[in-house]
Amino acid sequence: MKEIMERGIGVALLVCALMAVPARAQQSAPAQPQTPTTTTAAQEGFVPVDQLPKPQDTIPAPRLVAAAYGFVWVAVLVYVWSIRRRLTTVERELQAVSRRVDSGGRSS
Amino acid sequence: MTFAATVWLITRKDLLIEARSREILYTTIFFAVACVLVFAFGFVREGRAVTDAAAGILWIAIAFSGTLALGRAFERERQNETLRALMLAPVDRPALYVGKLLGVLILLALVEIVLVPLVALMFQAPLFQHIWLMLGLLGGGTLGFAAVGTLFAAMLVRARSRDVLLPLLLYPMTIPVLIAGVRGTAALLQADVDEPMARAWVAMLAFFDVVFITLALWTFEPVMTE
Amino acid sequence: MTNRTFTILAVLAAAMFLYAPFMIVAAPYESTMGLVQKIFYFHAPIGMVMFLSSFVSGIASARYLFGKRASADRAALAAAELTVLFGLIVLVTGPLWARKAWGVWWQWDARLTSALVMWLIFLAYLLLRKYGGPGSDRLAAGVAIFGAANAPFVYWSVNVWRTVHPKTTVVPTLQSGMREPFWFCFVAFVLLYVLLLAMRMGLEHRRAELETLYLETQG
Numbered sequence: 332m333k334e335i336m337e338r339g340i341g342v343a344l345l346v347c348a349l350m351a352v353p354a355r356a357q358q359s360a361p362a363q364p365q366t367p368t369t370t371t372a373a374q375e376g377f378v379p380v381d382q383l384p385k386p387q388d389t390i391p392a393p394r395l396v397a398a399a400y401g402f403v404w405v406a407v408l409v410y411v412w413s414i415r416r417r418l419t420t421v422e423r424e425l426q427a428v429s430r431r432v433d434s435g436g437r438s439s
Numbered sequence: 440m441t442f443a444a445t446v447w448l449i450t451r452k453d454l455l456i457e458a459r460s461r462e463i464l465y466t467t468i469f470f471a472v473a474c475v476l477v478f479a480f481g482f483v484r485e486g487r488a489v490t491d492a493a494a495g496i497l498w499i500a501i502a503f504s505g506t507l508a509l510g511r512a513f514e515r516e517r518q519n520e521t522l523r524a525l526m527l528a529p530v531d532r533p534a535l536y537v538g539k540l541l542g543v544l545i546l547l548a549l550v551e552i553v554l555v556p557l558v559a560l561m562f563q564a565p566l567f568q569h570i571w572l573m574l575g576l577l578g579g580g581t582l583g584f585a586a587v588g589t590l591f592a593a594m595l596v597r598a599r600s601r602d603v604l605l606p607l608l609l610y611p612m613t614i615p616v617l618i619a620g621v622r623g624t625a626a627l628l629q630a631d632v633d634e635p636m637a638r639a640w641v642a643m644l645a646f647f648d649v650v651f652i653t654l655a656l657w658t659f660e661p662v663m664t665e
Numbered sequence: 666m667t668n669r670t671f672t673i674l675a676v677l678a679a680a681m682f683l684y685a686p687f688m689i690v691a692a693p694y695e696s697t698m699g700l701v702q703k704i705f706y707f708h709a710p711i712g713m714v715m716f717l718s719s720f721v722s723g724i725a726s727a728r729y730l731f732g733k734r735a736s737a738d739r740a741a742l743a744a745a746e747l748t749v750l751f752g753l754i755v756l757v758t759g760p761l762w763a764r765k766a767w768g769v770w771w772q773w774d775a776r777l778t779s780a781l782v783m784w785l786i787f788l789a790y791l792l793l794r795k796y797g798g799p800g801s802d803r804l805a806a807g808v809a810i811f812g813a814a815n816a817p818f819v820y821w822s823v824n825v826w827r828t829v830h831p832k833t834t835v836v837p838t839l840q841s842g843m844r845e846p847f848w849f850c851f852v853a854f855v856l857l858y859v860l861l862l863a864m865r866m867g868l869e870h871r872r873a874e875l876e877t878l879y880l881e882t883q884g
Contacts, residue, residue: 385768386764386768386769387764387765387766387767387768390764390765392699392700392701392765393700395701395704395761395762395764395765396700396701396703396704398761399704399707399708399757399758399761399762400704400707402754402757402758402761403707403711403754403758406750406753406754406757407750407754407857407861410750410861411861411864414861414864414865414868417868418867418868418871421868421871421872421875422871424875425871425874425875425878428875428878428879428882429878431882432878432881432882587811590807590811591807591808594804594807595797595804597798597800598793598797598798598800598801598804599796599797599798600796600797600798604789604792604793604796604797607789607792607793608789608793608808611782611785611786611789612786612789612808612811612812612815614782614819614822615815615818615819615821615822615823618822618823618826619822622825622826639825643818643821643822646818647818650814650818651811651814654810654811654814658730658806658807658810661730661731661803662730662803662804662806662807
């Protein structure tokens with residue numbers, strides 16, 4: 332068990348190290364000076380900072396509305412399901428205990 | 440025995456015990472000072488403490504050290520089951536609550552006597568310029584915090600996980616007191632002092648104190664009895 | 666609550682919630698916020714029901730403390746749990762709306778912050794009942810009473826605290842076209858609340874029966 336854990340940790344560390352190499356390579360790639368080209372900004376996907384969309388506009392409204400209404404339903408349904416689950420546990424225990432009582436249960 | 444006599448007996452007992460060892464007093468004062476330091480180092484701008492944070496730091500220190508003092512004060516009652524003995528005595532139950540409350544208040548007042556000048560010093564905060572309003576805020580705020588805290592601490596004496604449950608219950612419940620204390624103090628410390636605002640906060644604190652002390656007196660007995 | 670009453674109310678609630686989307690879609694768009702404002706038709710009624718639930722819990726707790734009726738304690742616990750549930754919904758749908766309306770998820774808006782504080786108070790109630798050991802039902806009753814009484818103070822202090830930092834909260838003034846869906850949804854959620862309360866109390870009732878049965882077997 333301990334060997335498996337150590338091996339797992341070792342693999343995880345190795346993966347992290349391997350992932351760090353290309354990340355470092357990307358970071359240290361020298362920032363090429365922006366040589367003027369004839370391609371447009373839209374083609375390069377480069378947006379100057381004063382033309383960034385306002386934070387209000389980065390997530391489309393329908394997605395937020397759907398998420399909100401969806402969450403309401405999910406929360407209510409999960410709660411109802413949790414009540415049902417707890418109820419079945421209690422019912423099961425009730426049956427078990429009442430069976431014990433019926434079969435001449437403990438009485439001192 | 441009259442209500443007042445019971446209250447005085449309980450408060451006197453608590454103060455006498457504390458005067459002999461001064462354990463809770465010294466440790467709470469030290470903790471409050473350490474709190475102020477931690478926050479002063481935490482809120483740093485350009486390598487120096489943020490003077491605007493004085494109001495907030497003062498009240499957080501009061502809240503944290505108050506919670507500590509409350510826990511310790513009732514821990515004493517728990518150790519020898521003295522609280523149960525008190526509840527068995529043929530006295531007015533609410534008088535027990537008021538007696539304990541006064542004891543806690545006096546303790547916190549002593550802590551604040553050290554804490555407030557210290558904060559004024561460290562943050563160059565003119566806390567003493569509007570002394571009456573400042574006293575009103577400190578008095579009203581500490582009373583509100585202690586009123587709720589005494590009831591909760593007494594309630595939790597026999598409960599499990601009482602150490603963590605007291606702050607858990609007390610902090611959300613006393614948020615209005617904290618807001619009032621901080622905003623009122625800040626109104627007095629800012630460049631153009633806003634006295635009407637500070638007065639409004641003192642009024643809210645007074646209202647809060649009346650409502651919650653009444654509630655505590657009302658619910659003390661049923662909550663504490665088995 | 667009898668089975669029949671429950672079924673009737675459940676059918677009524679289901680019908681209302683099936684019809685609600687039509688009313689919401691038909692409601693006029695709010696001028697500045699557009700589509701995202703429609704979250705309001707669920708968010709605001711749920712917020713109101715949450716505060717209502719905190720009062721139910723407080724009042725039931727008072728009846729339990731002073732009347733010693735076990736059913737009042739079950740109501741207090743159920744109402745506290747529902748306060749936490751509805752509070753959670755308010756605290757999730759609010760930021761979803763805020764993200765579009767104000768550009769940030771959380772802005773210490775007076776109402777949302779008050780809801781957060783009330784939510785924490787009743788969450789602490791549930792933690793106390795779960796981890797406080799025996800006798801925590803009475804202690805929790807005290808917490809619920811204090812919590813319910815605190816609601817106006819929390820709201821007032823947070824409100825005044827916010828106005829010192831002026832960030833306008835966009836409170837939609839209800840145009841005539843918006844009033845109907847809003848109140849319709851409010852009634853629907855009150856109905857849902859009553860149903861959930863009944864279900865949760867039923868669970869506690871069964872648990873109490875189990876406890877009694879256990880005590881009987883001990884002789």
